[in-house]
Amino acid sequence: MFVPRSVAAHRQAVVELLTGVFAGKGNITVPLLEALGKALAVDVYAPISLPPFANSQMDGFAVRSAEIPDAGAELRVAEPVPAGAAPAALMPGFAAPIMTGAMIPEGADAVVPIEKATPNTFPDPSMGESVVELPPVAPGTYVRDSGSDIRKGTLALAAGTRMGPAQLGLLAALGLTTVDVREPWRVLLVTTGDEVVEPGEELTDGRIFDSNGTLLEASMRQAGLEVIRTGISDDDPSKLLALLRRFAAPAEESVDIIVTTGGVSKGAYEVVRQAMANQQVDFLPVAMQPGGPQGLGTFEGVPFLGFPGNPVSCLVSFEMFLRPALSHVVGIPAPRPLLRARLAETLASPQGKHQIRRGTVGVDGTVRMEGGAGSHLVHALARANALVQIPGDVTELAEGDEVEVWML
Structure with a gap:
């Protein structure tokens, strides 16, 4: 009999399992926008x-700062320097009207903002030669140097x-x-169970629609995984084995990870446990609620994770184990933001189990629970914006107590 494994120990076991996958993956070159959310492969x-050239931070006059004494100076106005132009060198005794972002002319080392000039408007070049009175300015003022970023x-x-x-x-x-x-990882996601039907099909007595597939596929895509779905596998172990072997063999369809939901407990019809009888997969309890029963190992060399079948359990399993392991090994997705929030109500939690409750964190920094602790409460999950973490050594929490929350 397995002693329940801690959440931290099981997460580390998932990290170690996935580290081998990372070593075998390559890199791909993509257009910039296709790289959004992915991990950079090389320095x-x-x-x-x-900036590629020194440019002006302000609309004003480009000047030689040494030509303006403490009392100010009157300078002739040179040709204006618009953004995008390659200006002529600034001649001694001149100030060049310059626009924000425009290239600093050779010889100039500062910019006097237009507001400090007299007159404080740019002259009309069609009116002929003009002069401008400018105050003193330190070298480098309002100049963005090349390479300053x-x-x-x-x-x-x-x-x-x-x-x-x-x-x-x-x-x-x-x-x-x-x-x-980094080349995206391909994951095979398989929902199991005779009682499960695809959304849109006829719902007969004793059967339920599959929400796990959608929950996990959306989560995996959000985490940067490429997801392969093949429909629902029934409770025939031989059929499940045939399906998994199709994607485990080195071929065009091969995947990097296999994830199943359902069939990992100790019941009479636990199809995943039965199918894995001759594989290097352990089925063990983790000291966590929901999501205690877990499967972990390799199926014919491919990393395998078996999540429980209840909807909240499978999502919590992903958030507590696979998602953070991917962040650790691959660099994506970004870890969930961790906050401290005050409870809006009292809570009880079972001794020795790390409980994950669904909650909503408000703008006032309090968190209220959404639904109970049940692993079937999908509606409550949909209302929540956070996972509330209650350590295994905590059994009672009062209103106002602080808890750790992972923002979803």
Whole structure:
């Protein structure tokens, strides 16, 4: 008989199982926007400096700061410098009208904002030569130096970085159109059970619609996995074995991970346990509620995770084990944000079991429970925005007590 494994120990076992998958995966080159949410495969070094040239931070006048004494100076107005132009060098005794983002002319080392000029408007070039009175300015004022953001040849993004809008924007600013990301992992997701039918089919007495497939596939896609679904497997172990072997063999259809839901407890018709009788898979209790029964190992060399069949149990299993293991091994998805929140009600939890309740965290920093502890409460799960973590050594919590919550 297995002594219940701790949540932390089981999560570490999943990390160790998936580490072998990571070692065997390659990289792919994709357009920038297709990299959103994926992990960068290699270090990226800046092919150019940003900014690529010194430019103005303000609308104003580009000047030679040494030509303006403490009392100010009157300078002749040179040709204006619009953004996108390559300006002529600034001649001594001149100030060049310059727009925000425009290239600083050679010879200029500062910009005086238009608001500080007299007159405080740009002159009309069609009116002929004009002059402007400007106050003193320190060298470098309102000048964005070349490379002040990042210099050519320096590390822009490290391998493993999760690619979000800001990271993709940086690569675009560097002129890149593609990026190397880690090849997505393929997971076979199999729902089991004679009692389960696909949504849209006829619902006869004693049967239920499959929500697990949708719950887990959506979660897996959100986590960056490529999901393969083959429909529902009934309670015939030989049929389940044939299905799994089709995707475990080295072939075009082969997958990196197999995940099943249902059939992992100790009942008489636990199809997953029966099918795995000759495989290197352990079925063991984890000291967690819901989601205690778990399967973990390899099916003909392919990492295998067997989740319980109740909807909340299978989702909690994914959130507590597979998702954080992927974050640890692959770098994506980002870990769930962890917060501390105050309970809006009293709670009781079973001794020795890490309980995960579904809750809603409000703007006032309190969390109220959604539904009870039951693993079938899908409606309550849909209302929740957080998983409330209650450690196994805690049995009673009062209103106002702080708890850890994982934001969904």
